[in-house]
Amino acid sequence: MNNTVVEIRNLVKHFPVKTGVIMGRTIGNVKAVDDISFGVSQGETFALVGESGCGKTTVANLILKLLDPTSGDILFQGKSLDRASGSEIRQYRKSVQAVLQDPYGALNPRMRVGHIVGEPLEVHGYGRSERTRLVRDALRSVGLPETSDSQFPHEFSGGQRQRIGVARALTLDPSLIVLDEPVSNLDVSIRSQVLNLLKDVQDQRGISFILISHDLASVEHMSHRIGVMYLGKLVELGGAEQICDDPAHPYSASLVAASTPPGRTPPWQIPIVGEVPSAMETPSGCAFHPRCIYAMPVCSQVAPSLTKLPDGRQVSCHLYPDHIGSIDKSASLPGLEFTTSTIGDGGPEVRPVE
Numbered sequence: 001m002n003n004t005v006v007e008i009r010n011l012v013k014h015f016p017v018k019t020g021v022i023m024g025r026t027i028g029n030v031k032a033v034d035d036i037s038f039g040v041s042q043g044e045t046f047a048l049v050g051e052s053g054c055g056k057t058t059v060a061n062l063i064l065k066l067l068d069p070t071s072g073d074i075l076f077q078g079k080s081l082d083r084a085s086g087s088e089i090r091q092y093r094k095s096v097q098a099v100l101q102d103p104y105g106a107l108n109p110r111m112r113v114g115h116i117v118g119e120p121l122e123v124h125g126y127g128r129s130e131r132t133r134l135v136r137d138a139l140r141s142v143g144l145p146e147t148s149d150s151q152f153p154h155e156f157s158g159g160q161r162q163r164i165g166v167a168r169a170l171t172l173d174p175s176l177i178v179l180d181e182p183v184s185n186l187d188v189s190i191r192s193q194v195l196n197l198l199k200d201v202q203d204q205r206g207i208s209f210i211l212i213s214h215d216l217a218s219v220e221h222m223s224h225r226i227g228v229m230y231l232g233k234l235v236e237l238g239g240a241e242q243i244c245d246d247p248a249h250p251y252s253a254s255l256v257a258a259s260t261p262p263g264r265t266p267p268w269q270i271p272i273v274g275e276v277p278s279a280m281e282t283p284s285g286c287a288f289h290p291r292c293i294y295a296m297p298v299c300s301q302v303a304p305s306l307t308k309l310p311d312g313r314q315v316s317c318h319l320y321p322d323h324i325g326s327i328d329k330s331a332s333l334p335g336l337e338f339t340t341s342t343i344g345d346g347g348p349e350v351r352p353v354e
C-alpha cells in the first residue's frame with residue numbers, strides 16, 4: 001500500500017483471566033485481539049466495526065501504545081516500533097493521537113479548556129507562549145471561540161466537548177487519530193456535526209483516521225475502507241461501499257441488515273442471531289459458526305483464513321469460493337424465526353413461525 005502511515009501485522013493481545021483478585025491462578029485467556037493485520041494510508045479513514053466485546057478498543061489501545069501486544073508488530077512509516085529508538089517512539093506518540101467515546105468523562109472537570117487542549121503540548125515540552133498559540137489555533141479549527149480556553153468543560157454541551165477532544169488531538173499535528181466511538185454518546189442531532197467536522201479536518205490536513213464503531217451505518221459515509229471484527233479477528237476487509245452495498249461475510253451481512261432503515265431491503269437478508277460468545281471460550285473452527293445460518297460441518301472444525309476475493313476484498317469464510325454461488329442473497333427469509341436459545345455447535349435452529 002502506498003503512503004502507509006501505520007501498519008499493524010499479526011497483532012495479538014491476550015488478557016490472562018485469574019481466579020482471585022490478588023495473586024489468583026490463571027485459568028484462561030481472553031483473546032481480545034487474535035492475529036489482526038491492516039494498514040492505514042495517508043488521508044484514509046479505516047473503520048473498525050463489530051459488536052461489543054469484539055476487541056475494537058483493545059486494537060486502539062495497542063496502536064496508541066497504551067497496551068503492549070502479546071505478539072505481532074506495529075510499523076510506523078514502514079519501521080517496526082520494536083526496533084525504534086527512544087526518539088522515534090516519542091515521534092510516534094506525537095503522531096498518533098486519540099479521541100475517545102465519552103466527551104463527559106474524557107475531560108478533567110477541574111482543568112480549564114486551554115490546559116486540557118494544551119496538555120499534550122506540555123508533555124512534549126512546548127513552551128507556554130507556543131502552547132497558547134497552538135491551543136487557540138486548534139480551538140478555532142474545531143469551530144470554538146479562542147476564548148473558550150479560559151472556560152471549564154461543564155460550561156460546554158456534549159457536542160462542544162467532543163470538539164474540545166478533537167482540538168486536543170490536533171495540537172501536535174498528528175498523522176493518525178484513533179477515534180473510538182467518537183459520537184456514540186452524543187445526541188443523534190449533533191452526531192453528523194461532529195463527523196462533518198472530522199471530515200473537514202481530514203480534508204484540510206490529510207490526517208488518517210481509524211474510526212471505531214459498533215454501527216456500520218454511522219461510519220459508512222466517513223470511511224474509505226472497513227474492517228469487520230468478530231471475536232478478536234477480522235472477518236472481512238474491503239472498501240466501505242463494497243461492504244455496505246454487497247457484504248461478503250454472513251456476519252458483515254447481518255450487521256448491514258441490522259443497520260438498514262425500516263422499509264429498505266438489505267443487500268443480503270440475514271438477521272443477527274444470538275449473542276457474541278465469551279472471548280475466553282471462542283467456538284472451534286470459525287468463531288461465527290454457532291450464529292451463522294449457513295454453517296456447514298467444516299465451519300465448526302477448521303478456522304477459515306482471510307483470503308482475497310476477485311473483487312479485491314478479503315473475507316474469512318468457508319462459503320468461499322465453492323458454496324457462495326448457491327446462496328440467493330436477495331431471498332428474504334419470511335416465516336422463519338431465529339431462536340437464540342437453541343444455539344449450539346450445530347448452529348442456530350431456524351424454524352417456521354407458527
Ligand SMILES: Nc1ncnc2c1ncn2[C@@H]1O[C@H](COP(=O)(O)OP(=O)(O)OP(=O)(O)O)[C@@H](O)[C@H]1O
Binds near residue numbers: 051
Ligand atoms: N484489561 C483487560 N483485562 C481483561 N480483559 C479485557 C481487558 N480489556 C478488554 N478485555 C476483554 O477483551 C475483550 C475485548 O474488549 P474491547 O474493550 O476491546 O471490546 P470492544 O470491541 O471495544 O467493545 P465495546 O464495543 O463494548 O467497546 C472483551 O472480552 C473484554 O472483556
Ligand SMILES: [Mg+2]
Binds near residue numbers: 056057058
Ligand atoms: Mg470499545
